[in-house]
Amino acid sequence: MSTEKCFAKGSAAPGPVPQGNIRFYSMRFCPFAQRTKLVLNAKGIKHDTVNINLKDKPDWFLEKNPLGLVPTLETPAGEVIYESPITCDYLDEVYPEKKLLPSSPFGKAQQRMMLEHFSKVIPYFRKIPAGRNNGEDVSGLEAELKEKFAKFNKDLVKRKTKFFGGESITMIDYMMWPFFERLEIFELQHCLNDAPELKKWIECMSEDPTVKATRHSVDTYKGFYKSYIEGNPNYDYGL
Numbered sequence: 001m002s003t004e005k006c007f008a009k010g011s012a013a014p015g016p017v018p019q020g021n022i023r024f025y026s027m028r029f030c031p032f033a034q035r036t037k038l039v040l041n042a043k044g045i046k047h048d049t050v051n052i053n054l055k056d057k058p059d060w061f062l063e064k065n066p067l068g069l070v071p072t073l074e075t076p077a078g079e080v081i082y083e084s085p086i087t088c089d090y091l092d093e094v095y096p097e098k099k100l101l102p103s104s105p106f107g108k109a110q111q112r113m114m115l116e117h118f119s120k121v122i123p124y125f126r127k128i129p130a131g132r133n134n135g136e137d138v139s140g141l142e143a144e145l146k147e148k149f150a151k152f153n154k155d156l157v158k159r160k161t162k163f164f165g166g167e168s169i170t171m172i173d174y175m176m177w178p179f180f181e182r183l184e185i186f187e188l189q190h191c192l193n194d195a196p197e198l199k200k201w202i203e204c205m206s207e208d209p210t211v212k213a214t215r216h217s218v219d220t221y222k223g224f225y226k227s228y229i230e231g232n233p234n235y236d237y238g239l
């Protein structure tokens, strides 16, 4: 696929997925799709990317994923996989190079439990900016987020490791990262004031080549989110 520009309703469907490839349906600014992108990149998986206009989805995309969500994967055999944790687990299982999930059942279970905890953090990334935008007092929500970050900080202190799964990056780090990448854009850095270990984790993650290769600049994010808040998301912003 030679263009990063998004496909909207009425666009011709991309052809079949070539053998030896996997197709990644994405949206360039989606944090959930970024999880899958991190895993694809970290594992060096050959893939093509089809970006979707989420405000005006092509019918052929809805036929593949009735939920209409990115990330979605498609194999040359026409198998379709969606929901970010499921796509990432699938990739880790099918492509054995550079395993990101622990091999032990308990290790895997621990990562899934951490992800469950983290899923309670994600709504704050929507609620706080939306509240501010409506002129509401969001200090209570900010305090709650600070508390949640402090718990993740405690977890790192207890583990005494650089990353959440050990001394090197594992799946859980990539699953959480896209939201931390957006802290500055959503002006939420102050919520990390009681979380020094988590701040160190952010610094270590920022040095990871896969993280570096998949991130947008703050200006590009700002440009996209401005269009998003105005109700007219420019999915091709910066192209």
Ligand SMILES: N[C@@H](CCC(=O)N[C@@H](CS)C(=O)NCC(=O)O)C(=O)O
Binding pocket: 027, 029, 030, 031, 032, 033, 054, 068, 069, 070, 071, 082, 083, 084, 085
């Ligand atoms: N639970 C899903 C959430 C994915 C999601 O919300 N993706 C958004 C883009 S960031 C989307 O596709 N939105 C389209 C829509 O809601 O119609 C996952 O983890 O993959």
